[in-house]
Amino acid sequence: MDNLRGIESFVKAVEGGSIANAARQLGITPAAASQNIARLEQQLGTRLLLRTTRRLALTEGGKIYFERVRQVIEDLDMAQTALFALNDRPQGRLRVAVSTAFGRHVIAPMIPAFSARWPDVSVELILNDERIDHIRDEIDVSIRFFRPSGAGLITRKLGDVPIIICASPDYLARCGTPREPEELKHHDCLLFRTPYDGRLLPWGFFRNGIRFEPDLHVSIISNDIGALAAMTIAGAGISRLGAFLARDLVAKGDVVALFTSGSAASGAEADPEPLDFHICVQDREAMLPKVRLFIDHIVDEWKKRPI
Structure with missing residues (x-):
């Protein structure tokens, strides 16, 4: 026409x-x-x-x-x-893709309040760590622990998540407690393989403002953070877990946090590099009211809750 x-x-x-x-x-x-x-x-x-x-x-x-x-x-x-x-009046389906462990422990508890406020919006929460295509997979919003790339993709940093290096009391009793990251090469380390690119997630640390990655002795690899946490509790070795998952395990005594302030030799303290999470939409045309309201809700909830 x-x-x-x-x-x-x-x-x-x-x-x-x-x-x-x-x-x-x-x-x-x-x-x-x-x-x-x-x-x-x-x-x-x-x-x-x-x-x-x-x-x-x-x-x-x-x-x-x-x-x-x-x-x-x-x-x-x-x-x-x-x-x-x-x-x-925001309404209709809203498909949200989130990294698995983060989505389960952090984002999922935030959604009921959004649904109660906007009952005409039907949220579908998709948990996976694979690389996604917003158009192909019909995703309205994604939240990832890496910064996705894509033509026209709009990303916004949601925030940093602290990392806890930890092991079970049983493992530490058997194998000793490392006092600084450089000693990890003498311990069994459990690593996460990122499904979206197949690489092992690096163990970065900061000491005196300088980032470094110590040598590691890789004992077990998994593409699921929950599985790594379970193996850590079972005494398989030392793992690198997000604080949203590890804090409760530390509080219950299932694991012990390593490299905490005061635990290392003088001058040797090192802080694990945090994970930064990004919230993404395909482009400006995809920023419908329901999308904008969901993003605002997650950002507000993030500020209220210690991650």
Whole structure:
């Protein structure tokens, strides 16, 4: 439909009884409305309206054409009204993809409050650590512990999550307690392989403002953080866990936090590098009200809860 503006001007003119009325409805000048109709007639190769000083009259062809296209314009107006209503009241499905462990322990508890406030929005929470495509996978929002890349992708840093290096009391009783990261090469280390790129997640530390990665003796590898936590509790070795998962385990005595302040030799203290989480949408056009409200909700909840 190459001449939609001409069709709109024609239909509004017939319904309103004049080109001036059509122009007012469309927010354009009468001259512009008249030109739109003239271009439409030229494109169709037939006269649609007989213009007189007092009123408009439809030609025979104009009558046939008007009956056919009037419903099209009505449908377009109804579609636009429906979109405006959707923008005014958030509703419909909202698909949210989140890294598995983080989604289970941090994001999932935040969603009920959002659903209670916006009951017309149906949230689908998808937990996985794979690389996702917002368009292909029909994802509205993603939250990842790495910064995803993609054409037009808009990312916003949500925040940092502290890391706890830990082991079970049983393992430490058997194998000794490392006092600084450099001693990890003499211990069994449990590493996470990131499903989105197949690489082992590095164990970064900061000491006196300088980042470094110590040598590690890799004992077990898994692509699931929950499995690594279970093996750590069972005494398999030392693992690197997000604080949202490890804090409760430390509090219950299932694991012991290593390299905490005061535990290392003087001058040797090192802090584990935190994970930074990003919240992402495909592009600015994807920032629908329900998406914007969900992001605002997660950001607000993040500020309230210690991660």
